[in-house]
Amino acid sequence: MEDEFITPAAVSTLTGVSVAALAQLRYRGIGPTFYKPTPKTVLYKRSQVLAWVEAAAQQRTLPRTRTA
Known part of the structure; x- marks a missing residue:
């Protein structure tokens, strides 16, 4: 049932991204397809x-660069 349609609340539960943050991602055009x-x-x-989450996989967190 991976192709089922789910609500923003279900996406929030699945990913840990708040419903409000999902709305901001939609507005900015950088979240999962909706x-x-x-x-x-x-x-x-x-x-x-799930593909959107997988695409964000990282091997490490880059160290913070210092600014002058």
Whole structure:
């Protein structure tokens, strides 16, 4: 059932990203792909959310650079 549609609340539970942060990501165009079947309905495909998380995989956190 990875291609099921899920709500922002379900995405938040799945990823730990708040519903408000998901709204900001949608606004900025940098979050997972979403669907708007009606003006007030936002849906995500579970498989696309998981792919978005997988695409953000990191091997390490880069050290902070110092600025003068």
